[in-house]
Amino acid sequence: MNPIRITIALACSYFVFAIMLNSVGTVILQAINSLDVSKTQASVLEGFKDLSIAIVSFLVASFIPRIGYKIAMLGALLLVAVMCLVVPSIADFWVLKALFAAIGCSFAVMKISVYSVIGQVTDNANKHSALLNTIEGVFMLGVLSGYWIFALFIDADDPQSSHWLNVYYLLAAIVAVAFFSVLAAPIKSPELKANQQSQLHDFIDMLKLTYQPLVLIFIVSAFMYVLIEQGVGTWLPTFNNQVLKLPVDVSIQLASLFAAALALGRLVAGQVLRFISWFSLLMGCLLAMGVLVLLVLPLTHDVDGSQVKSVFDVPFAAYMLPLIGFFMAPIYPLLNSVMLSSLAKHKHAAMTGLIVVFSALGGTTGSIITGFVFDKFSGQHAFYLTLVPIALLLITVSIFKKITLKPQYQAASSAE
Template identity: 40%
Template sequence: MKNISLKIALFINYFVFAALLNSVGILILKSQNVYGVSENLAGWLDPAKDMTIAVVAFFVGSLLPKFGHKKGMLISYIIVFVGCLTMYFADSFFTVALLFACTGFSFAIIKVSVYTLIGVVAETDKAHKSFMSIIESVFMLGIVFAYIVFPLFNSETDPKAWLNVYLVLAALIAVVFIFIAFSKFDLPAEVPSSLKEDVNTMGNLLKRPLIILFAVFAFMYVMTEQGIMSWLPTFNQKTLHLNESLASQMAVILMLSIAIGRFVSGFIIKKIHWYIYLTSCLVAAALLVIFALPLASGLAVTNISTLENVPLIGFVFPLIGLFLAPIYPIINSTILSATEKIHHSAVAGLLTFFSAVGGSFGSVVIGRLFQVVGGDKVFYFALIPLTILIVVLFFINKTTKKTEINAD
């Protein structure tokens, strides 16, 4: 199979970093329970990784092709390997924030590499969209892995037992490092350019109407998804009254629904125009928020530790992932396909930058709103970015049609 080594490398990269990055929801809850921090302070764990991603991604988008994608990946794994071991031995809220900063730095390199290399693997527009959806579904499976593995290390008798998960992750990272080191990436060489030229390239791209729309889309979408994903375990414990382990385990429903949604969308997008499909998904997500969240009001305050006692909303609300799932990879693919391949790395850098800023903003806002309006109302605010996304999709569709006409 063509490019099989490269495809496997992309899948493994995304899987491992998905587990590291998106354990933030578990660590937000854990930081409140173990280190005694407030919701507001715990909400800053997302910016610890996302703002690091944003800063690194803005510069790495143009520099990475000349430095080498493979070298970048290997350095990324060394950094997170050290971060995991530091977390195991140091054990503090500061160390948690430091680990996410290390993970954010590394993921900026990984994401730009992966998005650029997809252009090498996929030769047609439809193949690009399909592969993008599949690789994003692999990302969600990595998150599912995190939400299953972390609760397994919780212990009522040993409060530090959960830290052992970082030894497991360090071992997994070491294995992946070896695989990447011996994988062959058959990539064309880049013509060297100066840092000033690289920054100018990013700036010129931001002058394009399609890229501006793309920036707004990335910010709004990740703000919505990250806000829900990072705070769902806290919502499950503090609003639905599940115990800590069950609160994290129930969040797996959201991750699985996103993984399934992205995998299925890889096939659906070949049959239905992306604009009709994604607009329908956004409307369905908004309707789920409107009709499901009232189920969170007025619940009896009890300590729920078994599945049969979990309120209905604990199963229904996470299904929003089915509708959010296709949006991110398909729009990313649409924009990348409408941009010259020589600019794919720079566009991936811009995408990663605005996604990271949106993720940081969403988590901090939800953390603040959790304290102000309460957990039973906090996710209603997702309706604002969902509405904006519907409008942005309309203009992206309109702009890409013009681009196609001009290309013809």
């Protein structure tokens, strides 16, 4: 087995999906501008993406090993490539819905395959963690690249033009590179166990977990976090364009600061956790998020960035709002880590299923609520609304901490 070729294939595939998945905010803005849809209508794109991830990841998790990871990855990339070629020729909102449904389905297959293949090319926990972090780092690089790739195809002087859809021809070419890298990679078919559990059995195991108080409060916390992240991240390009009056291309480029802030926040949190407890860090981050929202949003009133030509000329408030991502960044990984370490190892797969499902539901809910409030009231009202889930998270994280101190969860953690 050639681990380098496999690593390249995994990295290329994740890079592609990082661009696709996180383009939803940009596509929502452009659908509003060029396809004549309302903000409420455009917000459903998040649902087509997230719900397909949740449903497909659950349905196919136990089936993918039977067909082989390589075939599954090739099939996922092929579907996305075909949809990328179809979108510019049709140029209608319904095909964007179909595109994000295809992206969600394909990413569910890809994520399960990639995480499983990483185990094939690593032989100890340190190497596994190192490769996984490398792949996730490439994912974040794809997120940042995506904003700039889309901005290249948008005419700031004619934002109503549908020529921006030609970006999907370039994306199809990038997907093709990933496809051939996977094709060339010596990815092994998994060895199947004779006593492998059925999908029904896996589903029942997952449902049983929800009866545990710790899992229930975790689900609420994860749901609230993703509601905030997707609500802000998805609608930030539209906020920059319609509230701050920035040109479309600059609005999208500026939104990349949110992804950069998330990446930096997670790197910094890894170092800070050497000195303070996870609970102290989470509470501090939540309070900082609330303060930032209250301080920055009043600065966005009466801002007119219509004369701005580049990201270096934008008003101060436009730089500050994406920084909420810096304080938001550590919350989700920390909650997941504490939750999984509080359960026995044989329950991790079922718990991961719950994480994926409720994260997807939270993302969809956040985008739709934010889009509705943005449409009916204003962008400021929509972003002020994030104070509600932030306040609820302060409560649920406190309860979460209290439950993890119970003897049965501390015993599970020490058994790990």
